[in-house]
Amino acid sequence: MNSPVDIDMIRYAAKRLHGHARRTPLLSSPFLDEIAGRRVYIKPECLQHTGSFKFRGGWSALSGMNDDASKNGVIAYSSGNHAQGVALAARMHGVPSVIIMPSDAPKLKIENTRALGAEVILYDRDTEDRDKIGARLAKERGLTLVKPFDDPLVIAGQGTAGLEIAEDVNALGIKNADVLVCCGGGGFTSGIALACEADAPTLRVRPVEPEGFDDVARSLISGKIERNTVTSGNICDAIITPQPGDLTFPILHRLCGPGLIITENEVQKAMAQAFLRLKLVAEPGGAAALAAALYRPDDITGNAVIVTISGGNVDPAQFAKAIATLD
Amino acid sequence: MNSPVDIDMIRYAAKRLHGHARRTPLLSSPFLDEIAGRRVYIKPECLQHTGSFKFRGGWSALSGMNDDASKNGVIAYSSGNHAQGVALAARMHGVPSVIIMPSDAPKLKIENTRALGAEVILYDRDTEDRDKIGARLAKERGLTLVKPFDDPLVIAGQGTAGLEIAEDVNALGIKNADVLVCCGGGGFTSGIALACEADAPTLRVRPVEPEGFDDVARSLISGKIERNTVTSGNICDAIITPQPGDLTFPILHRLCGPGLIITENEVQKAMAQAFLRLKLVAEPGGAAALAAALYRPDDITGNAVIVTISGGNVDPAQFAKAIATLD
Numbered sequence: 001m002n003s004p005v006d007i008d009m010i011r012y013a014a015k016r017l018h019g020h021a022r023r024t025p026l027l028s029s030p031f032l033d034e035i036a037g038r039r040v041y042i043k044p045e046c047l048q049h050t051g052s053f054k055f056r057g058g059w060s061a062l063s064g065m066n067d068d069a070s071k072n073g074v075i076a077y078s079s080g081n082h083a084q085g086v087a088l089a090a091r092m093h094g095v096p097s098v099i100i101m102p103s104d105a106p107k108l109k110i111e112n113t114r115a116l117g118a119e120v121i122l123y124d125r126d127t128e129d130r131d132k133i134g135a136r137l138a139k140e141r142g143l144t145l146v147k148p149f150d151d152p153l154v155i156a157g158q159g160t161a162g163l164e165i166a167e168d169v170n171a172l173g174i175k176n177a178d179v180l181v182c183c184g185g186g187g188f189t190s191g192i193a194l195a196c197e198a199d200a201p202t203l204r205v206r207p208v209e210p211e212g213f214d215d216v217a218r219s220l221i222s223g224k225i226e227r228n229t230v231t232s233g234n235i236c237d238a239i240i241t242p243q244p245g246d247l248t249f250p251i252l253h254r255l256c257g258p259g260l261i262i263t264e265n266e267v268q269k270a271m272a273q274a275f276l277r278l279k280l281v282a283e284p285g286g287a288a289a290l291a292a293a294l295y296r297p298d299d300i301t302g303n304a305v306i307v308t309i310s311g312g313n314v315d316p317a318q319f320a321k322a323i324a325t326l327d
Numbered sequence: 328m329n330s331p332v333d334i335d336m337i338r339y340a341a342k343r344l345h346g347h348a349r350r351t352p353l354l355s356s357p358f359l360d361e362i363a364g365r366r367v368y369i370k371p372e373c374l375q376h377t378g379s380f381k382f383r384g385g386w387s388a389l390s391g392m393n394d395d396a397s398k399n400g401v402i403a404y405s406s407g408n409h410a411q412g413v414a415l416a417a418r419m420h421g422v423p424s425v426i427i428m429p430s431d432a433p434k435l436k437i438e439n440t441r442a443l444g445a446e447v448i449l450y451d452r453d454t455e456d457r458d459k460i461g462a463r464l465a466k467e468r469g470l471t472l473v474k475p476f477d478d479p480l481v482i483a484g485q486g487t488a489g490l491e492i493a494e495d496v497n498a499l500g501i502k503n504a505d506v507l508v509c510c511g512g513g514g515f516t517s518g519i520a521l522a523c524e525a526d527a528p529t530l531r532v533r534p535v536e537p538e539g540f541d542d543v544a545r546s547l548i549s550g551k552i553e554r555n556t557v558t559s560g561n562i563c564d565a566i567i568t569p570q571p572g573d574l575t576f577p578i579l580h581r582l583c584g585p586g587l588i589i590t591e592n593e594v595q596k597a598m599a600q601a602f603l604r605l606k607l608v609a610e611p612g613g614a615a616a617l618a619a620a621l622y623r624p625d626d627i628t629g630n631a632v633i634v635t636i637s638g639g640n641v642d643p644a645q646f647a648k649a650i651a652t653l654d
Contacts, residue, residue, distance in 0.1 A: 025349075027374065031442070046606040047354065088357075108603070115358070275646070276435075279373040279608040279639030312606030316599070316654060320647035327643060 046312030060157025080109025149187030162195025217259025373639030387484025407436030476514030489522025544586025
């Protein structure tokens, strides 16, 4: 079976995103290199519009769908970052948006999504099925669903970050490195993997997940889609999903692995290092890959490591708690 | 009298810095535009190496002095950011460095400076004269003094940020805008002003200082160098200096003004907005210009404003206090 998303789609998405999404740099710090025991290069997608890479997928979807699909508006379900990415991209396209969010999502993400012009509908993450709610609303109002990861246009949009990583890594002459990606449903990871396969094929793209929510790591081992038993109760809310997607998993299985697992404490310490050494605000889920790079060096190969910081939308109290670990 | 620093020196410094200093972007957020009532463009020098623009001046000085001047090492006095900038630039040039720091400088800045390989000597900001200490040590050990702002090579280095601002502003087609610069002794402000005079002459470069430490604003009004009566006791430690420099003041007087004054509370709120909307860590002194842009809109002219975030070296407890103002 041909994949519904390929490198040509990513390159075309990059053209549509040009001048709208931010072209984020690769950052570094000698202090982080020392902790990790190898050169660490940071892809700071917290600096992307709406504070996460999700704006790339949102813009790709809105700019890639035809006028008929967008005329009544779009709908998305999201723990928050996809919500904001789609809401802003929709507003910039003059398209109404409805966002379905879990009721335990950070207050900040819910407020931001509303402030970006979206209609927000809350649901209970443990008892309700967001897919069913989304499908029903889409049908009733004639909205086009923009899935958070299992959508070819969205994967293509996230993959544009991978094109940038490959370009910068090639300019630096890096050949032997893992690319660590904060991984929920696998849209960001699979997009980056497709881009690196084409433009930097010696890199190894590896998903990073929180302990107890390692559906992708287990799926890569078993060779089939595995589920998490619970989907709440971890600070890394942005990357907690029930299972990898039907579209993302075959890409992950073909190109990625093995998965890396980190603890909540490691994530907090990584957020503190991003604050201290990079002057960046990383949300817990966004610091997962940095946690692996800094505190799981024996699980990584290569003389350099590329680390995505996937987002920075974190409540002040939670951030204060993380940086207090420095004292 | 010809100025000892001019646009040609800044352009030459930019060549020496190329590939060593970070080329920082201009960032923006629709939420900040809304607070300010005009488009806000952020120059995030907190993302510069060592977490502030001071690395530019440090690199410019080290790369611009001859081998004879650097053979015994360099010495600098600084509340912290200049210290780190010079320490890292010296280490990268293989030159020893001695740094004289006030004993009340943030612990983090003192520790970082030591970690970057410098010998740190502490002094009392209220009772001792750092210039005298620096001059004595320089003479005893044959060290070359790198002044924090009143040094042509340092001003030229800081001015490279102004060349980048001018380039980006011209690409955006912005003509009618104030450029707000967090201002201590005036090295950053005068360097940016010289660069803008040459490359973006319709912009107005304006220093921003904390209430009670407005020596530059008062000097611009009186036309001669005015002093602060005290030089400690404000959270904006990075931009508290006794008076503008003998080299910087004539440049400031010719090209800049009027000065803007902000309160500590406005600075904390600006740090919180940088956290919330830009995912950037700004130190208090580094957030002074953003505070003016957001909370003193009536003191500013133009339909856009360019804001420097000059540094991000802040202790976790102080940062937590600032972002707690969001609750």
